[in-house]
Amino acid sequence: MANLSDTIVETTKEVASEDKTLMELYLSSDLTLPFKDRRISDRRASGGMGGRRASDRGIPDRRKIRTCDMKKITVLIPCYNEEKGIGKVIDDVPKEKLAHLGYHTEIIVINNNSKDRTSKIAHEKGIRVISEKKQGKGNAIKTGFNSIGNDTDYVVMIDGDNTYKAKEIPRLIELLEDNFCDAVIGSRLEGKLKEASLSFSHRLANWFFTFLVRRFYFVNVTDTCTGYFAWKKKVVDELKFYLKSEGFAIETEMITKMAKLGYQVFSVPITYDKREGSSKLSPYIDGIKIVWMLIKNMSWNPKKRAIQNYSRQYDKYLDASKQADAKV
Numbered sequence: 001m002a003n004l005s006d007t008i009v010e011t012t013k014e015v016a017s018e019d020k021t022l023m024e025l026y027l028s029s030d031l032t033l034p035f036k037d038r039r040i041s042d043r044r045a046s047g048g049m050g051g052r053r054a055s056d057r058g059i060p061d062r063r064k065i066r067t068c069d070m071k072k073i074t075v076l077i078p079c080y081n082e083e084k085g086i087g088k089v090i091d092d093v094p095k096e097k098l099a100h101l102g103y104h105t106e107i108i109v110i111n112n113n114s115k116d117r118t119s120k121i122a123h124e125k126g127i128r129v130i131s132e133k134k135q136g137k138g139n140a141i142k143t144g145f146n147s148i149g150n151d152t153d154y155v156v157m158i159d160g161d162n163t164y165k166a167k168e169i170p171r172l173i174e175l176l177e178d179n180f181c182d183a184v185i186g187s188r189l190e191g192k193l194k195e196a197s198l199s200f201s202h203r204l205a206n207w208f209f210t211f212l213v214r215r216f217y218f219v220n221v222t223d224t225c226t227g228y229f230a231w232k233k234k235v236v237d238e239l240k241f242y243l244k245s246e247g248f249a250i251e252t253e254m255i256t257k258m259a260k261l262g263y264q265v266f267s268v269p270i271t272y273d274k275r276e277g278s279s280k281l282s283p284y285i286d287g288i289k290i291v292w293m294l295i296k297n298m299s300w301n302p303k304k305r306a307i308q309n310y311s312r313q314y315d316k317y318l319d320a321s322k323q324a325d326a327k328v
């Protein structure tokens with residue numbers, strides 16, 4: 001220790017003319033500190049007094065993000081007999097990375113009469129599980145939307161079969177956080193398709209549906225049948241009142257109705273892997289429902305629909321008040 005003190009004293013004298021403080025000396029040296037001083041070690045970690053701080057380099061400084069300042073992401077996972085994939089999807093959600101970026105994460109599994117261990121696995125991992133009795137992915141998503149807390153800022157939807165990679169969530173959120181758009185979809189066709197993940201016929205059908213959406217709805221997306229979405233919460237709050245699909249046409253319905261509602265939707269490339277467990281999709285029946293949804297929504301008018309809903313509610317209110325008057 002004596003040697004260390006001597007070195008410091010000597011060096012201090014040497015650089016006194018340069019007007020450096022003792023602390024700066026410690027910071028610029030590789031010497032081990034003879035005492036614990038968090039201010040000094042912290043400064044060293046961030047590159048010294050003259051160095052650029054993490055926040056200056058575009059990296060959020062975790063010490064500066066107070067818990068109350070954090071935003072919240074709610075991740076919805078619709079599941080029907082997904083015991084093989086659900087655990088992996090939950091584990092893959094990058095909670096720590098998102099916390100570092102300033103986000104809390106809540107995961108909600110929407111279980112639809114699964115006969116396997118889907119619900120048990122999610123419970124064991126401490127995840128909130130909601131049961132929806134009406135079968136179908138569309139029904140599950142609508143229930144999920146109605147279960148989101150008001151404290152949520154962004155909503156993510158991802159399948160439970162481990163085809164999409166939850167660790168890519170930050171890539172989708174970035175576009176929303178930057179206000180680049182209101183909703184983001186993960187594109188498999190412009191992303192990384194792992195071996196045997198998407199058959200040629202499914203790829204072809206996707207190209208065709210995507211062409212129709214781009215041509216007739218003017219949405220600049222590259223994969224309309226994807227199961228990976230992220231929205232600003234305000235979009236979900238409006239969109240949920242207009243959704244009717246019970247099954248796999250839900251994605252097409254959401255994209256086309258978002259376009260009609262005037263929201264900006266873009267795609268980002270994602271990874272798509274071979275599914276775990278068996279598929280619930282009926283290619284022909286669901287394909288026809290998707291095409292019908294595309295045709296039907298071309299004449300869909302959200303304003304007219306909103307007025308219709310409002311006048312229906314108003315009629316109900318008038319009926320109720322007439323009945324109340326009759327009783328008096």
Ligand SMILES: Nc1nc2c(ncn2[C@@H]2O[C@H](COP(=O)(O)OP(=O)(O)OP(=O)(O)O)[C@@H](O)[C@H]2O)c(=O)[nH]1
Nearest residue numbers: 078079080112135136137140159160161279280281
């Ligand atoms: N809650 C609920 N989820 C469902 C239902 N049907 C499908 N899902 C879920 O929706 C997601 C997509 O279903 P998949 O069977 O993977 O359909 P797909 O991804 O279009 O087709 P594949 O390429 O074969 O995987 C999965 O997480 C399913 O568990 C349902 O009736 N209820």
Ligand SMILES: [Mg+2]
Nearest residue numbers: 159161163275
């Ligand atoms: Mg799937």
